[in-house]
Amino acid sequence: MHEAAATPAWVLLAYLISGVCFILALRGLSSPTSSRRGNYIGMVGMAIAVVTTLVVHVGATPICVTAPANDPTYGDRCAGGEFYSFVLIPLAIIIGGGIGLVTARKIQMTAMPQLVAAFHSLVGMAAVLVGAAAYLNPEAFGIAQIAGSVGEGWTVYAPTAEILINPVSRVEMGLGIAIGAITFSGSVIAFLKLNGNMSGKPILLPLRHVINLGILAGILGLIAYFTTDQSPWVFFTVMGLSFVIGFLLIIPIGGADMPVVISMLNSYSGWAAAAMGFTLHNSAMIITGALVGSSGAILSYIMCRAMNRSFISVIAGGFGAVSGTGDEAAIDRPYKRGSAEDAAFLMAQADQVIIVPGYGMAVSQAQHALREMADQLKAKGVRVKYAIHPVAGRMPGHMNVLLAEANVPYDEVFELEDINSEFAQTDVAFVIGANDVTNPAAKTDKSSPIYGMPVLDVEKARTVLFVKRSMGGVGYAGVDNDLFYRDNTMMLLADAKKMVEEIVKALG
Amino acid sequence: MDFISILSIFVLACFVGYYVVWSVTPALHTPLMSVTNAISSVIVVGALIASAAAGSASSKWLGLLAVALASVNIFGGFAVTARMLAMYKKRERKDA
Numbered sequence: 182m183h184e185a186a187a188t189p190a191w192v193l194l195a196y197l198i199s200g201v202c203f204i205l206a207l208r209g210l211s212s213p214t215s216s217r218r219g220n221y222i223g224m225v226g227m228a229i230a231v232v233t234t235l236v237v238h239v240g241a242t243p244i245c246v247t248a249p250a251n252d253p254t255y256g257d258r259c260a261g262g263e264f265y266s267f268v269l270i271p272l273a274i275i276i277g278g279g280i281g282l283v284t285a286r287k288i289q290m291t292a293m294p295q296l297v298a299a300f301h302s303l304v305g306m307a308a309v310l311v312g313a314a315a316y317l318n319p320e321a322f323g324i325a326q327i328a329g330s331v332g333e334g335w336t337v338y339a340p341t342a343e344i345l346i347n348p349v350s351r352v353e354m355g356l357g358i359a360i361g362a363i364t365f366s367g368s369v370i371a372f373l374k375l376n377g378n379m380s381g382k383p384i385l386l387p388l389r390h391v392i393n394l395g396i397l398a399g400i401l402g403l404i405a406y407f408t409t410d411q412s413p414w415v416f417f418t419v420m421g422l423s424f425v426i427g428f429l430l431i432i433p434i435g436g437a438d439m440p441v442v443i444s445m446l447n448s449y450s451g452w453a454a455a456a457m458g459f460t461l462h463n464s465a466m467i468i469t470g471a472l473v474g475s476s477g478a479i480l481s482y483i484m485c486r487a488m489n490r491s492f493i494s495v496i497a498g499g500f501g502a503v504s505g506t507g508d509e510a511a512i513d514r515p516y517k518r519g520s521a522e523d524a525a526f527l528m529a530q531a532d533q534v535i536i537v538p539g540y541g542m543a544v545s546q547a548q549h550a551l552r553e554m555a556d557q558l559k560a561k562g563v564r565v566k567y568a569i570h571p572v573a574g575r576m577p578g579h580m581n582v583l584l585a586e587a588n589v590p591y592d593e594v595f596e597l598e599d600i601n602s603e604f605a606q607t608d609v610a611f612v613i614g615a616n617d618v619t620n621p622a623a624k625t626d627k628s629s630p631i632y633g634m635p636v637l638d639v640e641k642a643r644t645v646l647f648v649k650r651s652m653g654g655v656g657y658a659g660v661d662n663d664l665f666y667r668d669n670t671m672m673l674l675a676d677a678k679k680m681v682e683e684i685v686k687a688l689g
Numbered sequence: 690m691d692f693i694s695i696l697s698i699f700v701l702a703c704f705v706g707y708y709v710v711w712s713v714t715p716a717l718h719t720p721l722m723s724v725t726n727a728i729s730s731v732i733v734v735g736a737l738i739a740s741a742a743a744g745s746a747s748s749k750w751l752g753l754l755a756v757a758l759a760s761v762n763i764f765g766g767f768a769v770t771a772r773m774l775a776m777y778k779k780r781e782r783k784d785a
Contacts, residue, residue, distance in 0.1 A: 193690075196734075203728045204705055210713040210721050213777035220720075220774055223728055224767050234734045239741040266741050273740070273753045277760025284761070285768035293719055293769075300726040300766055303758045307732050310755035314739035314748040321742030322735075349692055447722055454729045455699060461735050462690045468702040473725040475706030480718060571715065578718030582773055590780040596715050 188237075193464065195233040200468030202226025207472060213591055230465045239266045290586040291543045294443060294575040295375045301446045302368035305427075308361030308453040309420065312354050315460055316346070316416050322461055324350035348408040350460055355404035355416075357456035359423040364449040366427030371442050374431075375575055381436025383498050389433060390497065396426045433498030437617065439575045440484045441495045448477025480577050487571035487597075489623075489633040516652070519671035521683035524611075524646050527671075529688060531608035533564040535600065537637055538580050539573045541614020541650070547678040548587035551613065554681050555589070557688045566603070567594040568637055570618035601638050610642035612664075614677050616649070620662045629660055645670040648680050720773045727766025733759035 203226045209219015288296050319325035325344045346354070373379035386392065400422050407415045434442050455470025457463075485492050528534050536555065542548060555565040567589065573580045584594055604610060612619055615637075622629040623636045639645050647670055664670055673680050713721050736759055739752025 199731070200702070203731070204709060206724060206728060207706075207709045207713065207721070210717045210724070212714060213717065213774065216717055216720065216774045216777070217771070220724060220767060220770050223724055227728065227731060227763055227767070230731050230734055231737070234737045235741075238738050269753055270737065270740055270756060273757040274760045277757035277762075278764035281761040281763065281765025282768050285765045285772060288769065290773075293723075293773075296765075296769065297719075297722050297726060300723070300762050303762045304726065304729050304732065307730065307736060307755040307758045307762070310751045310758070311732055311735035311739060314745075314751040314755070315735070317751070318739065318742055318745040318748035321744055321748070322738060443722070447725060450729050451725065454732045457732055457735050459695055459699070461738065462695060463734055464690075464695075464698050465731050466734060467695060467699045468705075469728050469731045471699050471702030472706040472709070473729040475703055476710045476713075476721060476725050479707065479710045480722070483715075483718075569715075576719060576722065578716060578721070581716040582719045582776070585773070585776040585778070588776075588778065591716055591777050592779055594716060 188462075192233055192237055195229055196463055196465035197468075199226040199230040199233075199465045202229065203465075203469050203472060207476065226465075235270075239270060289546075290583055291546060292376075293582060294439065294579060295372055297576060298368050298372040298375055298443055298446065301443075301450045302365050302372060304450040305361045305364030305366075305368060305453060308450075308457050309358050309365060311457055312358035312361060312460070313416075313420070315354055316358075319344060319346045319350070324354075324460060346411055351407045351411060352404060353456055353459040355407050355419055357453060357460055358416075358420050359400050359404065360449055360456055361453040362420055362423030363427035363430070364446055364453050366424045367431045367442075367449070368427075368446050370428055370431040371439065371446060374436065375439060375443075381439075383435040384432040385498070386429070386433070389429065393426060393429055396422055396429070400426065430496070434495065435498070436575070437572075438488075438495050438498075440572050440577055440579075441481050441488075441492075443576045444477050444480035444484055445496075446477070448474050448481060451475070451477055484572055484577060487635060489631075489635065514666045516665050517668075517671050519646070519673055521673070521675075521680060522687045523671065524673055524680075525684045525687035527644055527646065528558055528563065528609050528611070528684075529561050531558075531563050533566070533603075533607045534558060534609045534611055535604060535607050535639075535642065536565065536567045537573075537610060537612045537615050537619060537639055538567065538569070538584070539613065539615025539618060540575060540579075541616075541648070541677050543574055543579065543583055544614065545677040545679075547613060547681050548583045548589075550678050550681040550685060552584075552587040552589050554685050554688065557685060561688075565593065566600065568597070568600045568604075569594060570597050570615065570635075570637055573615055573618055597635060597637060604638045604641040607642040608644065610637075610639040610645045611648070612639055612645060613648040613681070616662055617660070619647075619664055620660065622660065622663050626663075631660060640664055640667055640669070643669065646673055647671070648673045648675070648677050650674070650676060716777070717774075720770050723766050723773065724770045727763055727770065730759040730762035730766065733763060 202222050206219045206223030209215045315322045325346050374381050400419055403415055403419045451470050451473025454466050458466030458470050558565050569580045617631055619637050619639045621640050623631045623634040736752045736755035740749050740756055
């Protein structure tokens, strides 16, 4: 293959090293102490990949130098090469990098899910653009062969119509832009839902499964056809249909399933990068794509398991669209309501308090006030721990980041399986902004939509303090929570942040 | 590289990814997502090749746009990950 000869060994080695750096970057995340070093290694890997590419491709002798003198298009093809390379490329990096840095610095931690969705969409779009660039200029990527007999010295200059992209490359390219486009439009919808520009409620089109499967079959069929006919309409139809399907796939998925969606899109962005790596025969892209693809897939699996739902049922969407059956009965059921002073008194008397945060804490930005409350309790000799359900919040690890932001030490924060047995020996469980993940119905009520989902056993604590805006709302699963009406539950009805601030005052 | 070599790298990397990601502590799942975001922007390599190559001008412009988008992700992704990771602290000593 001619492209293999064109790539020097040191370049292949450099891309391999950068791939290894990315592996080490993820490996570092096994503990918070090693994670910071891992992140730097990741940056080094990226720098190696970028610098190598710049040296090889931007600094390289332009292909047109060897052009025959009688090539009529010579001037057009070579004009502006240096301008692109030495002015526009650094400019693009500076503009993009600047936007990225400013965003990274200014973004609020509660907005991380949106930011990650936005970043996914950019990876998807970049994959589509690279795919399109490779389609329009396949010679530059060494993925084309010249059809028919052409004169010597013309190999590089055959008019586009005679340049045939290798069939294998066409499949890789087709898959790359399809996955990239799905990642892009899917992430845009996920972003809009997470950012509140679009309702988190599922949008259910009639016959949506038929439509989606039809479009998917169409995309795959066209990619197969693309191997025999490389005309632009095939390429751009694949791209267009993929944008549409990405949009259609995400609109029926409700807010509670966002942790799965965002993990899934993470995975897709990885597969898109891998497919582009196949197209461009680049090991750094393939290794990274495989890492990111598996990472997203594993996170999706963890999220699904934490909700006791199959991946297929999440993708099919519609969860949370219908209200639970317990809705009407809920209105009249008696419950106990407490004040901030009651809560402060109960907690100050306790030996151990376990705090269970959820999405509501993120919405009202209550994490800093919460940490203050925990500090005051600790000063009174109360042991304080935090219990985190894997799907609390809108993305994997969302609560951990918010608590870390509020300076909560990470060794006070525990995962579901590590702390669940402790609730029975706990005086107060303080539930703030979580709902479905504490619902005992998941363990007992077979008719409940969340039956079988692993939940935090908060009801086993001597007293449950449940902070909630009002009695009216239900969790995202659309089911009423039996916990509200238990004898050992006291409802603290207020905005989470205000309530916690009042408790802090009462404790002081 | 021929297709089989590339496929071998890919399959082995999937296995590496599988084991490495399972070892990530759940507390760091959000930084995991943001750092995977940053590294998947290694796709910038393809964008740079497109924008530096001689030939189709539209291909260059698409490449340049992709360079800009991927740069947002690379710089933003690593920076936001670093910002998050800096927040994870152990329990402070009493004198702190």
